[in-house]
Amino acid sequence: MTEAIVKNIDNACETAEEFTKVFYKQVDNNRHLTSKLYLDTGLLVWNGNGITGNDKIQKFLMDLPASNHVLKTLDAQPISENLVSNKLTYLIQACGDIFVLGKLITIVTKHTKIFKKLILEVVTKFLRSV
Amino acid sequence: MPKNGGRRNFKNSEHFEHDDRMHSSGTRRVSFKPGTNKGKNKWNNAKLLLDDDIDMTGSAGGTHPHRKGSFRGRGGRLNSPAPRSGHGVNKKRFVPGPLPWYQIIIPYGAKHEKEVILKTLLSFISPDIFVPHYYKINGNAAVFYVDDVKLAEKLFQADRKIVMSDGFKLMVIVRNAVPSVTVDAELKEKMKLAMAKRYNAVTKALDLTKFHADPDLADIFCALFRPVVMLEAINIIAENIPDLEALNLNDNKLHGIEHLKVLPNKLKNLKILYMGDNRIPFLGSLEPLKALPLVELYLKGNPLLNRFSDHEIYVSDVRKKFPKLTKLDGVDLPPAIGFDVLEDVSLPPRQQSFLVDPAGQDLVREFLTQYFAIYDADSRQPLLEAYHEHATMSMAASYLTNDNRNAATQRLNAYITNSRNITRITEREARRRYLRTGRLQVVSFLSDLPKTTHDLMGFAVDLLVYTPAMIVLTMNGVFKETTTNGNPMRSFHRTFVIVPTPGGGFCIINDMLFITNTTKEQEEKAFVSGVPVEPTPPTPAPTPTPAMVQPSPDEQQKMMLTMLSQQTGMNDHWSVNCLEQTGWDFQRALFVFNQLNTEGKIPPEAFIK
Numbered sequence: 102m103t104e105a106i107v108k109n110i111d112n113a114c115e116t117a118e119e120f121t122k123v124f125y126k127q128v129d130n131n132r133h134l135t136s137k138l139y140l141d142t143g144l145l146v147w148n149g150n151g152i153t154g155n156d157k158i159q160k161f162l163m164d165l166p167a168s169n170h171v172l173k174t175l176d177a178q179p180i181s182e183n184l185v186s187n188k189l190t191y192l193i194q195a196c197g198d199i200f201v202l203g204k205l206i207t208i209v210t211k212h213t214k215i216f217k218k219l220i221l222e223v224v225t226k227f228l229r230s231v
Numbered sequence: 232m233p234k235n236g237g238r239r240n241f242k243n244s245e246h247f248e249h250d251d252r253m254h255s256s257g258t259r260r261v262s263f264k265p266g267t268n269k270g271k272n273k274w275n276n277a278k279l280l281l282d283d284d285i286d287m288t289g290s291a292g293g294t295h296p297h298r299k300g301s302f303r304g305r306g307g308r309l310n311s312p313a314p315r316s317g318h319g320v321n322k323k324r325f326v327p328g329p330l331p332w333y334q335i336i337i338p339y340g341a342k343h344e345k346e347v348i349l350k351t352l353l354s355f356i357s358p359d360i361f362v363p364h365y366y367k368i369n370g371n372a373a374v375f376y377v378d379d380v381k382l383a384e385k386l387f388q389a390d391r392k393i394v395m396s397d398g399f400k401l402m403v404i405v406r407n408a409v410p411s412v413t414v415d416a417e418l419k420e421k422m423k424l425a426m427a428k429r430y431n432a433v434t435k436a437l438d439l440t441k442f443h444a445d446p447d448l449a450d451i452f453c454a455l456f457r458p459v460v461m462l463e464a465i466n467i468i469a470e471n472i473p474d475l476e477a478l479n480l481n482d483n484k485l486h487g488i489e490h491l492k493v494l495p496n497k498l499k500n501l502k503i504l505y506m507g508d509n510r511i512p513f514l515g516s517l518e519p520l521k522a523l524p525l526v527e528l529y530l531k532g533n534p535l536l537n538r539f540s541d542h543e544i545y546v547s548d549v550r551k552k553f554p555k556l557t558k559l560d561g562v563d564l565p566p567a568i569g570f571d572v573l574e575d576v577s578l579p580p581r582q583q584s585f586l587v588d589p590a591g592q593d594l595v596r597e598f599l600t601q602y603f604a605i606y607d608a609d610s611r612q613p614l615l616e617a618y619h620e621h622a623t624m625s626m627a628a629s630y631l632t633n634d635n636r637n638a639a640t641q642r643l644n645a646y647i648t649n650s651r652n653i654t655r656i657t658e659r660e661a662r663r664r665y666l667r668t669g670r671l672q673v674v675s676f677l678s679d680l681p682k683t684t685h686d687l688m689g690f691a692v693d694l695l696v697y698t699p700a701m702i703v704l705t706m707n708g709v710f711k712e713t714t715t716n717g718n719p720m721r722s723f724h725r726t727f728v729i730v731p732t733p734g735g736g737f738c739i740i741n742d743m744l745f746i747t748n749t750t751k752e753q754e755e756k757a758f759v760s761g762v763p764v765e766p767t768p769p770t771p772a773p774t775p776t777p778a779m780v781q782p783s784p785d786e787q788q789k790m791m792l793t794m795l796s797q798q799t800g801m802n803d804h805w806s807v808n809c810l811e812q813t814g815w816d817f818q819r820a821l822f823v824f825n826q827l828n829t830e831g832k833i834p835p836e837a838f839i840k
Binding site for chain 1: 666695747
């Protein structure tokens with residue numbers, strides 16, 4: 102492994118930590134601002150429901166009941182730059198619990214993100230409740 | 232002159248207040264005001280004006296009782312004309328008032344020592360004993376309070392029965408009235424201390440039962456049924472324990488509680504409220520509390536309960552006001568048929584799968600079928616072909632939250648020891664090590680995981696990215712460990728990033744796996760959709776699939792066509808042409824397209840769909 106690849110692995114992990122912290126804080130506490138984390142053409146898949154586009158994602162999120170996310174595991178890998186037009190892209194998988202209306206839903210989420218101008222943007226977000 | 236004065240008053244007594252108001256004679260009003268607040272006291276003060284004469288009126292004292300009588304009739308009972316007609320004391324009737332407190336006025340009481348008056352009265356009502364609250368001299372009258380209706384009546388009977396040392400009969404006026412109280416810094420401080428003593432920080436509960444009887448507040452009339460006091464108490468709570476969850480106001484003689492409308496704003500977390508043994512007259516009186524998210528309420532011992540002949544209607548009416556109530560008067564309520572369910576319903580229904588592009592469906596199905604056929608076989612070695620040379624793979628595992636099952640089969644040791652959970656693994660070096668890199672490492676890692684059978688039919692599959700260069704696929708489901716004792720089931724979630732191979736097949740370049748225990752619901756649903764799908768018999772050592780997923784030529788060509796068309800924007804006809812000329816080599820076709828396109832050799836009609 103070249104040093105660049107190793108650095109990228111480290112970076113993926115640190116980005117994942119930072120990103121999930123920001124992301125779930127927004128979803129739980131500032132839901133109305135969450136869509137700023139998505140690209141204009143971003144995709145959100147929620148339990149098999151696909152939502153495309155920043156605006157629609159925002160609306161979809163606002164219609165969900167209030168939530169509280171508790172992260173239990175986090176994993177991240179870099180995606181080969183050749184595949185994504187040389188943009189720094191990471192695959193992040195976060196697992197944990199969502200408390201919705203006092204009920205516990207175990208979830209798995211995945212984010213593919215592009216690092217652009219130091220702004221995190223989610224290309225796709227995926228959620229599946231277990 | 233005194234006689235005249237007295238007589239005048241007597242004559243006018245019927246219209247006394249009326250006159251007072253009508254004439255609104257400046258001098259009288261002004262002189263009456265100090266230290267008094269009611270018309271009847273004005274009368275007392277009118278007497279005050281004649282103070283000098285009082286001693287001389289000895290025999291004229293007889294006129295006073297009459298006046299007294301009429302006065303008492305007006306003041307003590309709100310609209311009982313009876314006393315006026317009754318000249319004889321015994322004919323007067325004591326009528327209890329709505330308030331629990333009685334004001335006792337002893338006109339001219341100032342002439343005597345407090346002890347003398349109290350002793351005289353005590354001996355009169357003996358063997359009963361009354362406790363005089365807040366004794367004070369008001370003008371020339373002595374005023375105190377008792378908080379018992381029986382004692383009030385006894386004292387009422389004492390009127391003009393006792394001849395004092397100066398030869399006058401002692402007059403006793405009984406009014407249904409509560410002691411006045413002014414909330415000042417001193418009272419506030421005392422209340423604060425008394426409340427701190429009654430607060431339980433562990434349960435976030437404040438017990439203000441019978442607060443006015445608190446020994447620390449004995450010298451002040453600090454009753455919560457007085458709105459000023461109650462509001463001050465609420466302010467103290469809001470300032471010091473804003474997260475209060477339980478409040479006990481039992482036995483505080485609460486009557487009107489309109490002012491409690493500040494509660495929902497000030498104490499947002501208040502969930503348990505006890506207001507038993509008070510005097511709340513109507514259920515409607517609770518309206519100001521409606522905004523409180525109460526789960527427990529205690530109302531027993533309030534007149535409002537007597538208004539319901541049917542207990543069920545009472546319960547139902549209370550719940551209409553407090554829909555989240557689970558306990559009323561100490562009794563657990565059956566689950567409410569509430570509208571909370573609507574909030575649940577607003578969760579979008581779960582879909583079995585999402586495909587960003589329906590064209591990818593067949594490819595996905597075929598890829599997963601083949602992959603798990605090998606993965607569930609005895610040897611996972613053939614998976615080498617399924618991974619890219621520089622593939623990376625990682626796995627994380629964790630237990631379910633609040634899972635009380637404690638069977639050996641619940642243990643996830645086989646996974647947890649290799650779990651790359653970066654919330655736990657914080658060292659960079661370790662994070663790199665737990666990431667398996669290169670197909671050899673990946674497959675050797677996968678080979679060491681417990682043997683499995685996956686419930687393919689139960690998979691929830693989502694296709695998130697589907698472009699010629701990259702496919703991102705996630706799946707969620709259940710597998711059974713086949714060689715582990717007890718064949719436990721696990722729940723997993725997995726993401727593949729898949730890229731095309733030069734040979735026209737596909738391979739995995741990123742693989743991320745998460746494993747946890749199955750929930751009971753998952754176990755019930757697992758493997759019910761028929762036998763686990765095993766499309767290719769898991770031969771012990773299958774001939775290595777040359778490249779993962781070789782779709783049938785047709786299928787494969789169709790796929791490439793769609794991809795090329797998508798990527799280049801060319802219509803199907805030209806895409807087919809391009810592919811045919813490059814021998815159905817996708818990468819070459821793309822290359823040729825790019826080359827020709829930059830040279831401007833592709834006609835515009837190629838892009839018309």
